Amino acid sequence: MSFKEALESGKFVVTAEIGPPKGTDIHEVIHHIELLKGKIDAANVTDNQSAVMRICSMAICKIALENGLEPILQMTCRDRNRIGLQSDLLGAYVLGIRNVLCMTGDYVTAGDHRDAKPVYDVESVQLLQIVEKLNNGKDMAGNELKGSTNFFYGAVVTPESDPVEPQLLKFEKKVKAGAKFFQTQAIYDIEAFKNFMKEARKFPVKILAGIVVLKSAGMANFMNKNVPGIRVPKELIEELKSAGKEKALDTGLNIAARHIKQLKDDNICDGVHIMAIGMEDKVPIIMERAGLI
Amino acid sequence: MVIAEIKSLADINEMIKSFRKIFIVGCGECVSVCLTGGQKQVELLSSALRISGRNDKEKRILKGKTISRQCEPKFLEQINKDIEESDAVLSMACGAGVQTLSEKFRKIPVFPAMDTKFIGVSDEAGNFIEMCSACGDCILSLTGGICPVTRCPKGLLNGPCGGSKNGKCEANPETPCAWLLIYEKMKELNKLEELKNINNPKDWSKNMRPGKVNAGI
Numbered sequence: 001m002s003f004k005e006a007l008e009s010g011k012f013v014v015t016a017e018i019g020p021p022k023g024t025d026i027h028e029v030i031h032h033i034e035l036l037k038g039k040i041d042a043a044n045v046t047d048n049q050s051a052v053m054r055i056c057s058m059a060i061c062k063i064a065l066e067n068g069l070e071p072i073l074q075m076t077c078r079d080r081n082r083i084g085l086q087s088d089l090l091g092a093y094v095l096g097i098r099n100v101l102c103m104t105g106d107y108v109t110a111g112d113h114r115d116a117k118p119v120y121d122v123e124s125v126q127l128l129q130i131v132e133k134l135n136n137g138k139d140m141a142g143n144e145l146k147g148s149t150n151f152f153y154g155a156v157v158t159p160e161s162d163p164v165e166p167q168l169l170k171f172e173k174k175v176k177a178g179a180k181f182f183q184t185q186a187i188y189d190i191e192a193f194k195n196f197m198k199e200a201r202k203f204p205v206k207i208l209a210g211i212v213v214l215k216s217a218g219m220a221n222f223m224n225k226n227v228p229g230i231r232v233p234k235e236l237i238e239e240l241k242s243a244g245k246e247k248a249l250d251t252g253l254n255i256a257a258r259h260i261k262q263l264k265d266d267n268i269c270d271g272v273h274i275m276a277i278g279m280e281d282k283v284p285i286i287m288e289r290a291g292l293i
Numbered sequence: 294m295v296i297a298e299i300k301s302l303a304d305i306n307e308m309i310k311s312f313r314k315i316f317i318v319g320c321g322e323c324v325s326v327c328l329t330g331g332q333k334q335v336e337l338l339s340s341a342l343r344i345s346g347r348n349d350k351e352k353r354i355l356k357g358k359t360i361s362r363q364c365e366p367k368f369l370e371q372i373n374k375d376i377e378e379s380d381a382v383l384s385m386a387c388g389a390g391v392q393t394l395s396e397k398f399r400k401i402p403v404f405p406a407m408d409t410k411f412i413g414v415s416d417e418a419g420n421f422i423e424m425c426s427a428c429g430d431c432i433l434s435l436t437g438g439i440c441p442v443t444r445c446p447k448g449l450l451n452g453p454c455g456g457s458k459n460g461k462c463e464a465n466p467e468t469p470c471a472w473l474l475i476y477e478k479m480k481e482l483n484k485l486e487e488l489k490n491i492n493n494p495k496d497w498s499k500n501m502r503p504g505k506v507n508a509g510i
Contacts, residue, residue, distance in 0.1 A: 078447075082494065104447055104449065104454050105447075106456070106463070107446055107447060107456070107463055107464035109464055110463075110464075118446070118447070120447045120448050120449070121494065121497070122494045123447065123448075123449050123450060123451060124451075124454075125450075125451040125452070125491055126450070126451070126491075126493070126494050129491070140494075156455065157455075158455035161453075161455065161457070162459075163473070163476075165476065166452055166453050166472055166473060166476040167452075167453065167455070169452055169476070169485075169488055169489060170451060170452030170453065172489060173451050173452060173489065173491050176489075176491060177491060185455055227458075228455060228456045228457060228458035228463060229455050229456075229458075
């Protein structure tokens with residue numbers, strides 16, 4: 001069953017994130033693909049994540065396909081203008097890539113080429129519209145395509161933004177622009193997430209809650225202070241602290257598993273998107289503890 | 294107005310190192326208002342260059358004048374004589390001023406003493422802030438009079454990215470998130486519904502360089 005079919009069937013869907021390497025050694029990424037294959041429904045392949053230059057998303061998507069794991073091409077607007085974006089989308093389609101996640105992309109100063117010229121010719125909402133047009137056999141200028149695409153496409157949303165109203169407004173625009181699924185920024189407060197879902201359920205879209213494993217109380221505090229749109233509640237920080245240094249990561253895995261189980265059992269959303277950030281090997285463990293495999 | 298700031302003394306010294314008779318030209322327009330290229334700054338730069346060249350074998354001869362508007366050739370007539378007596382010119386105007394000087398006085402090297410930054414205004418704290426990118430396709434009517442093309446580093450046209458924190462920008466934590474400002478302003482104007490409209494990508498052909506406007510005179 002494809003990622004799209006899985007979501008449409010009402011199955012609780014699991015996606016995870018794969019970060020392409022910096023350099024041409026792809027042994028580790030292939031190992032991660034092998035590890036996740038057959039367990040998750042699809043893998044997001046990041047696009048020069050955090051503006052750090054790496055192998056392009058499209059190449060690793062192709063490698064995932066060849067190794068039996070369905071990819072979701074993450075596509076940001078930071079590094080390509082509208083010609084480059086459309087051209088890459090057509091290229092991805094002929095390589096067999098069927099899912100696209102449309103994002104604006106972190107600003108260049110977040111990464112390792114701070115002196116680069118950022119592009120942002122279009123942004124996430126407009127990129128969604130572009131994909132819709134390509135699916136309908138036309139480019140964004142209205143020219144006929146010889147052979148259209150048939151992408152399943154989605155976007156991101158930050159439910160914990162403060163204030164959340166402007167973010168919800170943009171969410172609505174993304175739905176209007178054609179997004180079929182959303183993967184959220186990491187969420188840690190399930191009650192607060194339920195409030196977001198009340199809003200989201202007004203629209204005919206599938207929502208995958210973002211899960212980022214907490215490795216320690218220090219990491220949780222750091223994210224609270226520095227990462228926009230992430231709010232780790234005090235109780236979780238306490239839980240990690242009282243676990244002690246050696247068991248902090250294991251407790252973090254338990255928290256992730258517990259949240260996933262609750263999201264699924266209480267039918268809060270349509271699935272989860274696990275961002276392991278360098279700990280791809282822990283994804284199967286989390287899934288096992290959540291009772292998904 | 295056009296905001297410019299002076300280059301480092303080291304950079305300026307590097308440009309003029311092989312010249313003795315230097316003529317510094319200030320401009321009475323924007324750069325005078327933003328306190329970077331007016332008469333006072335001409336005098337300061339002149340002193341600074343004199344001091345930094347004091348150990349040279351052949352002493353530098355520095356002269357300075359500020360003209361009303363450097364980007365207008367007719368105002369340049371008054372410095373014909375000064376130019377004739379100099380080896381090089383240092384312009385303290387914006388890039389338009391430097392190029393007007395350089396075009397008018399073709400036989401003498403004209404160097405920029407300034408980096409032209411942007412079109413902006415001053416804030417309460419005395420900083421100069423960029424307000425307009427001169428994109429050639431103004432959308433201020435859609436965004437409550439606040440320009441996201443300029444004031445959002447990503448130039449987003451359809452709302453904030455996920456990166457704003459405490460009302461500040463992801464790329465620059467000292468800068469307010471332009472889309473939050475727009476949201477608040479549209480709320481005040483009772484026009485939040487309008488923010489739900491999807492804005493199309495900009496027509497960058499209207500921004501093709503070099504820009505040209507026919508005033509129809």
